[in-house]
Amino acid sequence: MPELPDVETYRRYLAATALHQTIKHVHVDAPSLLADTTPQGLGRALAHHRFEGTYRHGKYLFAGLDSQRWLVLHFGMTGRLEYFKHGRDRPRYTQFLISFTNGFHLAYVAPRKLGRLALTDEPQVFIEKHRLGPDALALDMHALAALATRRRGCIKSWLLDQKAIAGIGNIYGDEILFQARLDPRRRLPDLTKLEIERLFRKMHDVLERAVAARADPARMPRSWLIWNREKGGHCPRCQARLCRIRIAGRTAWYCPRCQR
DNA sequence: AGGACGCCCTGTTCGC
DNA sequence: TGCGAACAGGGCGTCC
Numbered sequence: 001m002p003e004l005p006d007v008e009t010y011r012r013y014l015a016a017t018a019l020h021q022t023i024k025h026v027h028v029d030a031p032s033l034l035a036d037t038t039p040q041g042l043g044r045a046l047a048h049h050r051f052e053g054t055y056r057h058g059k060y061l062f063a064g065l066d067s068q069r070w071l072v073l074h075f076g077m078t079g080r081l082e083y084f085k086h087g088r089d090r091p092r093y094t095q096f097l098i099s100f101t102n103g104f105h106l107a108y109v110a111p112r113k114l115g116r117l118a119l120t121d122e123p124q125v126f127i128e129k130h131r132l133g134p135d136a137l138a139l140d141m142h143a144l145a146a147l148a149t150r151r152r153g154c155i156k157s158w159l160l161d162q163k164a165i166a167g168i169g170n171i172y173g174d175e176i177l178f179q180a181r182l183d184p185r186r187r188l189p190d191l192t193k194l195e196i197e198r199l200f201r202k203m204h205d206v207l208e209r210a211v212a213a214r215a216d217p218a219r220m221p222r223s224w225l226i227w228n229r230e231k232g233g234h235c236p237r238c239q240a241r242l243c244r245i246r247i248a249g250r251t252a253w254y255c256p257r258c259q260r
Numbered sequence: 261a262g263g264a265c266g267c268c269c270t271g272t273t274c275g276c
Numbered sequence: 277t278g279c280g281a282a283c284a285g286g287g288c289g290t291c292c
Contacts, residue, residue, distance in 0.1 A: 003285070059286080074287085076286055076287080077269095078271090078286095079286095111271065112271075114270095153262050157262075169286070248263070249265075249266095250284095250286090251285095
């Protein structure tokens with residue numbers, strides 16, 4: 001689930017719940033999630049400190065500490081955050097737990113343990129180290145067009161490549177291409193200027209509206225592909241049977257009539 | 261450069 | 277109905 005709109009929603013959630021409170025201690029249940037640190041390292045960095053700010057880049061969430069260090073969270077395919085008070089509310093599959101002196105806890109929940117937790121001195125340093133592309137919502141039309149000319153492969157793999165553009169995953173990638181009416185297999189050099197502009201507008205529009213919907217599909221329009229992206233699904237525009245193909249190792253859903 | 265693949269994990273769905 | 281196989285919204289490393 002966690003693509004840009006989901007992670008932005010988590011960022012707001014963390015900012016609304018867990019800022020400015022002293023961390024009593026942390027507990028790591030799944031050390032395999034830690035990148036370049038240890039449970040002890042994480043404990044030392046967080047205990048007796050407070051989160052004072054948040055930042056998001058693509059699918060990465062950064063929580064800034066009063067020590068000038070940052071906790072980095074990536075949610076893999078199934079991660080999420082949950083803030084709670086009572087021990088009985090501790091979510092199943094909690095892999096990492098932050099306990100505050102006010103008695104509340106922030107759980108990093110990930111049934112599949114495919115996420116990542118790390119520490120960094122500065123989000124920008126982490127972003128450069130991982131060679132992430134610009135955040136999908138920070139791009140303007142010009143920048144997107146410039147990026148597009150440097151690429152020769154197919155459009156869907158490009159949208160999903162975090163080193164090209166950061167934040168788009170399989171679900172919203174399909175949604176953007178559907179709304180831009182572009183076949184996911186189209187090659188970038190073959191796109192016209194108008195098509196690139198359409199792609200940019202839809203990328204922005206889909207991501208902004210998904211953020212406004214708090215990444216909850218139930219709050220998104222029925223006319224979106226997201227409602228129909230399943231076996232036997234039909235195009236919400238023309239009712240044609242949707243096609244399902246494999247691109248870049250992931251399932252791509254598209255309408256063979258509307259997307260060219 | 262970019263695409264295909266295997267792998268990391270585990271819960272759910274599919275298909276015989 | 278039951279069971280193993282295939283699949284799921286991510287990312288990384290390797291190979292070609």
